[in-house]
Amino acid sequence: MASVTLDELRARDRRLDRRLSRRGASAADLAVLIRTGLIASRASLALPGTPFEHWDPGVWAGHGLLRKGTALRLAEWKPGWLDHYDTTAPDDAPSRRAPRRFDDDVPADVFYQQTMGHAAAKSFGQRDALRAAALAGPGDTVICVLPTGSGKSDVVLTRALRNRPRQAVIVVPTISLAIDLERRVQGLLGDDRDPFAYFGSADPSDKERIRDGIAAGSQWLTIAAPEAACTVLAAPLTQAAERGTLDLIVVDEAHIVAEWGDAFRPAFHALAGLRQRLLDTAPQGRQAATVLLTGTLDTYGLSTLTRLFGGRHRVLVSGQTTRSEPAWWSARCTNEADKRDKLIEALRHLPRPALVYTTLHMSERSTNTRTVRSWLTDAGFAAVAEIAGNPKPSVRQAAVRGLRLDGTPDEDLDIVVATSAFGLGIDIDDVRSVVHVCMPESVDRLYQEVGRSGRDGRAATALVLWTPVDMRVANDIARERLIGPDLAWLRWQSMRHGQWSGDELTVDLRAEHAGVTYPSSRANIYWNVQTLAAMDRAGMIRRSWPVPHDVPVDADDDEVEALFDAQRAAATVEILHSDLDDAEAFRARLAAGQRETRDAAAAALTTATDLIQGIDECVNHYLARRYRLEDDVGNQFPVSVGCGGCPHCRRTGRLPAPAPGHPTLLAGESHAEAIDDLRCLSADGRMSVRLGPSNDSALQTLVDRLLRRGVIVIVTADRKGVAWRTRATGPWWVEDVHAWSGRSNATWRVPTLLVVDPSLGDTILARALSRLARQPLGIVLTPRTRRDPANSRQLLHEAWTPSYEIEDLLRKI
DSSP states (O other): OEEEOHHHHHHHOHHHHHHHTSTTOOHHHHHHHHHHHHHHHTEEEEOTTSTTTTOOHHHHHTTTEEEETTEEEEOOOOOTTSOOTTTOOTTHHHHHTOBOOOOOOEEOOHHHHHHHOOSEESSHHHHHHHHHHHHOOTTOEEEEEOOTTSOHHHHHHHHHHHTTTSEEEEEOSOHHHHHHHHHHHHHHHTOOOSOOEEOTTSOHHHHHHHHHHHHHTOOOEEEEOHHHHTTTTHHHHHHHHHHTOEEEEEESSTHHHHHHTTSSOTHHHHHHHHHHHHHHHSOTTOOOEEEEEESOOOHHHHHHHHHHTOOSSEEEEEOOBOOSSEEEEEEEOSSHHHHHHHHHHHHTTSOSSEEEEOSBSSOOSSOBHHHHHHHHHHTTOOSEEEEOSSOOHHHHHHHHHHHTTOSOGGGOOSEEEEOHHHHTTOOOTTOOEEEESSOOSSHHHHHHHHTTSOTTSBOEEEEEEEOHHHHHHHHHHHHTTSOOHHHHHHHHHHHSSSEEETTEEEEETTOOOTTOSOTTSHHHHHHHHHHHHHHHHTTSEEEEOOOOOOOOTTOOHHHHHHHHHHHTTEEEEEEOOTTTTSHHHHHHHHHHHHHHHHHHHHHHHHHHHHHHHOOSSOHHHHHHHHTOEEOTTSOEEOOBOOBSOOHHHHHHTOOOBOOOOOOOEEEEOEEOOOOHHHHTTSBTTEEEEEEOTTOHHHHHHHHHHHHHTTOOEEEESOTTTOOOOOOOOSOOEEEEHHHHHHOOOOOEEOOEEEEOOTTOOHHHHHHHHHHHTTSSSEEEEEETTOEETTEEEEEHHHHSOSEEEHHHHHHHO
16 A cells, blocks of 8 residues: 655645644544545555654554554445445545536537637536527526526626626625625626625725615626625615616525425515515616526425516426435434444544534434534534524634635534525535434425535535434424424414505514413414415415615624514515405415425425435436426426435446436526617518628628627537627527427527528428517528428528528628
């Protein structure tokens, strides 16, 4: 076996290098980092001259490292309590950072190349999401379901950059993501002077500049958390909407709205009301488009987002794949002591950084965050933080900064112990290990938390350690999420005697019924909010969001969150049914709406327990069925399957494999129209242009003018052979006629130019003309002598009228 020096390990691992410069670094923290480095190097470590040359061999042995003379060697970790089937060690591929994801490298459309400088899109899904976002019109909604690492941020940044100075707001779940996006935009612009990220700890002058810039129309991009959007920034965003300069509203990690509603980060749910208010106040034809971004979504989540963020037109872009980075492992524990021992053993071997999730943070029914923290401290781990309950933004930010090594070495973290409230939206590329010491109450929670790992496209470990008590806790939590119809009716009776303004009712969330002792308590407000949320999901009301006043610009993130909570003392709703003052009708409507929610929760729990207890098929094939989408008109969207390792694949000898690339699945329609001076030259949305020999210069000029007047798609047999030069500022792209004519998808309802090559066969041409006829404007650029494939006795330009010579049309446009 080859040998490496400590300096070589430090050069390869920034985490180890920083740890060795940290005063009082613990042996347990160092040993696991050294183990990871030796696995990656496939070597032993020469101990002479190192700070741990004289450590007791027992310290190393607990981490699977054996001292042989002056060298430290690896011992393979294959514990008998895991189902490795003697094929692979759980820490091997993650320690080596084995690649698990590969880009498809689809040729990029010109508008994406020009804006972001990329010659290729990462996948068909990203390419089509870019098109959908770019084409979305006033009041339209685009839902993009694309896997981690597929370039979702480019989808919205491309539109925001191209549509300047019109304004865009991107709502993100974490401060670190807001800062990352800001740096990305500043890098693209080559200028870091303009602030774009609004967060509490930012420079007060930058925050004031952003807020005032939104109101004045000069701040073309704002990136903020939902709490800030719904409080500090709500008034200036409303001013932008009223002026008609707000072009784009983006919600990142949009699945949070469907999965959590008002139970956690209620500002995500409030975004739907704020967004509707912004659309309602905008001038007709100048409303913002909405883009919802998420990595995973099920049918229930799609239904929820569709209802809450309905638009004039809606496009769904689904390129969902299962995650091929994490390898799935689980072990049943007999009791808490057994769970503790297995957890400590795992963390003495698994690479860092690592996240350890519990369900509970205070209750002692089963493992809570405090208990796990004490286990790790007793085992000697020091670079650990505990994030309990619903943490303040500053606490979340500090933990992310520590895991990402963005602070001083003394602030570095290797492990964060947390409940699910910490994981949502956390964007740390290189998390290598995720351990659950609980039974998650839903597969959505399990999959999202496992999905915090391997975001750099490299192997990770997902381990679940559970007891029968954890199973009972999960069952109880899954059942207790919904308020009952009888109690909801009592609460609605107390709230509905509010202030009317037109069709809207403002209700007091501190309203009390006979069973409430403390009306202003958080518990009473919480359950009143839950009542309205249940009514909203059942289609009984539509919640709006009042614009708050006098929110100080110097408020930090914790204060903004507190202001958001205070803002929820009242709520504004639109009543959608006239019988909500009748008890029986109310209960029936609420129960019907909750049935879907309850069934979805039960199915999510069953899927999670099946995966953890063991199934006789690949985990990712099982997940693919779970996340197979079906929209409200019956369109189905299967999921592409990749697997980084699971019990079934290990047992059957299948090696890890990434998800294969596949065409995007689209639903809905994206509409665009040509400008009037071009559209008026057609008859019933069709026209032809006759092409003679040696018309290259005139052809380039014509295509440039057509693109500048609203043509979006050029269909040609020579997709790569012609470089279309244009000054068009809007989105446009080129399609291969063979592929385009064979697709039945009608998502893109846009002005289209078909370039008829002399070599094109009649069968393909006939199909292309049939599809072209369904576009709002179809232009055929055809040789003068080309015959109509449907009638050989006439020329194509005679069948596709009116028809123009190139020079004649150029004079008209």
